[in-house]
Amino acid sequence: MxxxxxxxxxxxxxxxxxxxxxxxxxxxxxxxxxxxxxxxxxxxxxxxxxxxxxxxxxxxxxKDYIQKLQEINKSSSISADVYGSGGTTQKLEEKLAELTGKEKAIYLPTGTMANQLAIKMLNAENTKVIVPENSHIYRDEADSAQSVHGKRLVPVQNNKAYYTAEELDETIQNIHQNEVFKSGIGTVVIENPVRRANGTAVPLATIQEIAAYCKSNAYKMHLDAARIHYAEAYQGVSLKEYAAPFDTVYISLYKYLNANGGAILCGDAELIDRMHHQIKILGGTMYQSWTNSAMALHYLDGxxxxxxxxxxxxxxxxxxxxxxxxxxxxxxxxxxxxxxxxxxxxxxxxxxxxxxxxxxxxxxxxxxxxxxxxxxxxxxxxxxxxxxxxxxxxxxxxx
Ligand SMILES: Cc1ncc(COP(=O)(O)O)c(C=O)c1O
Incomplete structure (x- = not known):
């Protein structure tokens, strides 16, 4: 939520x-x-x-949403996608791939699905995903990682808005010391800004330290960037800089891009191409999504x-x-x-x-x-x- x-x-x-x-x-x-x-x-x-x-x-x-779409359509006509392919939806995907500096992007009906499919695919055969304890992915996605995707979410429990590289390491050492099965950690998640901490932004330096740690341990990284443009505006760090260390980045289309719903997931072309099948498996392939993508694309401009x-x-x-x-x-x-x-x-x-x-x-x-x-x-x-x-x-x- x-x-x-x-x-x-x-x-x-x-x-x-x-x-x-x-x-x-x-x-x-x-x-x-x-x-x-x-x-x-x-x-x-x-x-x-x-x-x-x-x-x-x-x-x-x-009524205002409809009027706004009409205005948008007048200034540059909205074109329909078919099952998410082509049209304005494709333009939006391309725009967000460019803004995040990733190879490719894909439309999904919800951010929850974007988060879950990202960690599932990044984690591959690995079972454990490390997450912030106060994140949407951990607290607000109805245990879908465990119940649908066979992934176990392990929270970094530090009772703060975000965790540091040291705290991440402590969590991982704790798993190593207290569990017999030593492998299975595949992905590390950051949410930025943190919704459950009144929009606190994770400092870029902290992200970069975490990224260096993940790189040295060959962990993949996913960013829940539902409201990332607020971090960009208030912290003076560009979206591209924030997104750089991550394998996948999700951005909401309705939090501040004013669509009725929807999400975009950005990442390597190889991974994004495999998402179509995953979305379909979950019943998330929508016939058309231009009403959302046209609105979001409009508000992304400038x-x-x-x-x-x-x-x-x-x-x-x-x-x-x-x-x-x-x-x-x-x-x-x-x-x-x-x-x-x-x-x-x-x-x-x-x-x-x-x-x-x-x-x-x-x-x-x-x-x-x-x-x-x-x-x-x-x-x-x-x-x-x-x-x-x-x-x-x-x-x-x-x-
Ligand atoms: C930080 C964060 N991530 C993910 C989501 C999930 O978005 P959706 O409602 O599109 O599933 C939300 C929605 O509230 C959110 O606040």
Missing amino acids: DNMKAKPSFNSRRDFLKKLGLSSLPILLPGIGSADDYSDNLFKRDNNKLINLVYDGLAYEP ITDRFKKLADTSKEIVKALNQLDEINISSIDNGTNIYELTFNSNIDIGHFVNELDNKHNIWLRPPNEDGQIRLSFNESILLRPADEIVGSIKSVLRA
Whole structure:
């Protein structure tokens, strides 16, 4: 799953907030300071101007998705694939192969399937795959490695966002010391950024140390790069640099490339060519996937520059909001697009969230049990000037 725990459904966002009691929380300390000059109805509800600080992507509703595809089709016509071959899907595969610096790429219906088939194929006859303990591959893929593919996932248990080469070695030595059968380790997995660690990026130096270790032990490497462009934008490391040490790299088409679903797996041509059969075995060969690939291809175009702008703008917004006494927004070490908002004063958080939604077309997650709100910055913040977004938040805080 995605960062879906608190995901409001688009059709019932209001009900969702109601269920959480956010529409009815009492006002604890209303009226801190005076409201700014921002008109309450500055923005009429308009999904083209929606600022969502909830998702990694733009959160298209069906009608907007269809309209966007029409726009894309007008500017460069979308061509159909047949069982994943040809058309826009092939263009997307070629584009991501190029961006990751790999020989070839293939479309798969889900990232889960991309991860699982990558480790299965890389591992060949080997049975053990070393994985981060807080990764999607280990915690969120329903034990498919064990139950479908006959692979045993061994986590590096370090209780941190990511592991180092030393910690990887400790895990492997531990297997060697405590298990009689000494072979069977084939693949090492890294997730970057780490979803279960609020989007922490794994430092390039750490990846390179792990890669050197894997090379000297002839282990293959797979990268779950579901949201890699956020690491690229916030850490200033190119996708190609991140991808270089890995045999296979998976990128999601729906986290921030705004498709309805889908995944691309990149790697050596020889391995990618063998994937067609594997996908079919699992029933994953789709007749056509252009509705997803056209959207993703569109959002890949110019992404590095746009995401750099998004990263800079989000930092500008955070800096400006941190001038306000009522709130504090903290960043995460080696962070990407996710920040934590804490309220310094006893304000009615439910009312704050609802007012931003109703009057300013800005979506926030509901607060966690400690009253903090996780902010996910995405391209929607480029739809309006940063000072307007700050002004809206400030005016609701002080209303
Ligand atoms: C880090 C990571 N990897 C893999 C996946 C799986 O993607 P899919 O939903 O396409 O199976 C997700 C989805 O939430 C994810 O967050």
